[in-house]
Amino acid sequence: MPDELARRYLAAWNERDPVERRALIDELWTEDARYVDPIATAEGRAAVDDVVATAQQQFPGLVYRLAGSVDSHHDVARLTWELGPADGPPVIVGLAVLITDHGRLRRVYGFLDHTPPPGARR
Template sequence: MSDPDDVARRYLAAWNERDQARRRALVDALWTDDAVHVDPIATAAGRAAVDAVIATAQRQFPGLGYRAAGSADGHHGVVRLTWELAPEGGPAVIIGVVVLVTDGARVRAGYGFLDPVPTEAGVDS
């Protein structure tokens, strides 16, 4: 399996890439064809749907970016990453954890948990 920190770095790079073509290339390189993404707000099946979820999150939270909150860890093809959504250099607005299930090289599934869970009107406090 890839190094957990490398998987995490690549995962966050995709979530931060605002150029549609570059983001899709990052998603294609990291996720399997039949990958799924599941979190409290969205579900996606397949790379195109994963890319669409990322694009939607970027539109919903302009000016914010994703960063690791510590090192990723992993075992047996599973990577766990705590991340933060925040303005550059600012405090976290949302903290999340994602569990990424890999096939040894690429992500087959990502299961996300958020704290707090965003609402349509903004972010719960």
């Protein structure tokens, strides 16, 4: 189940159609969803959707992908992800800690491990 959860989580970040993306978020996240990373905080599904849409606008043409295996125990999973061109090296590498409630995301805490240097082209 952790691998499937990670796949669905990243699929929502990659979905460019706003209606489809929102449907994925509504299906995957609990109503009291909370997302926190060094750049953004979101309370509720609509706010999570806004954070994802903003990231897509900031990084057009880049895709999120799993980098390694998913580790999990109890209701917690962690995964390393990459953001980059579909056929190229990552621009950003991060870690996500997923807290679930009955198989749905309730809290996600994100960390950025590698980001472009200031002024670098994205």
